Amino acid sequence: MRAHVQEIVFDCADPAALVRFWAGLLGGAPVDRSTDWSYVDPPGFVRLAFQQVPEGKSVKNRVHLDLEVLDPVVAADEAVTAGASRVGDLVKDEQGSFQVMWDPEGNEFCFVTG
Known part of the structure; x- marks a missing residue:
């Protein structure tokens, strides 16, 4: 079986703010699908999505x-x-x-x- 990467998802506190940071960095238009889910499709790259979670980041990303x-x-x-x-x-x-x-x-x- 082969899979295709559809998107990379970041857990975060503020999806709307974080998607705008990454859209500014990589290009693409930020989309707020809901208050707890935003995404951007940077040109030439896979979609980056941002989902709101209640807990804060506590350790280094893997x-x-x-x-x-x-x-x-x-x-x-x-x-x-x-x-x-x-x-x-x-x-x-x-x-x-x-x-x-x-x-x-x-x-x-x-x-x-x-």
């Missing part, structure tokens, strides 16, 4: 998105302006570089090159 960019420093600066936070310093090695980030609700993602 899965995160790596987003390829030309310059992770510039991308991080723009994401911080939109509500994200840097986690640590830029990491560089012979394979490229990456900057770990948190979205406005603390979900980890990385800007990567290489």
Whole structure:
């Protein structure tokens, strides 16, 4: 059996706010399906959906998105302006570089090159 990824779903406190952050980062129009479910279809990527849950995030994500960019420093600066936070310093090695980030609700993602 083979499956197809339909969407990636983030648990969150405020789906409407979080979908707008990710739509700003990746493109696409945010859609609020209901007060507890929003999604965006970024160009060239699978749908990202955001569902409201009562509990807050308490530990590191077991899965995160790596987003390829030309310059992770510039991308991080723009994401911080939109509500994200840097986690640590830029990491560089012979394979490229990456900057770990948190979205406005603390979900980890990385800007990567290489």
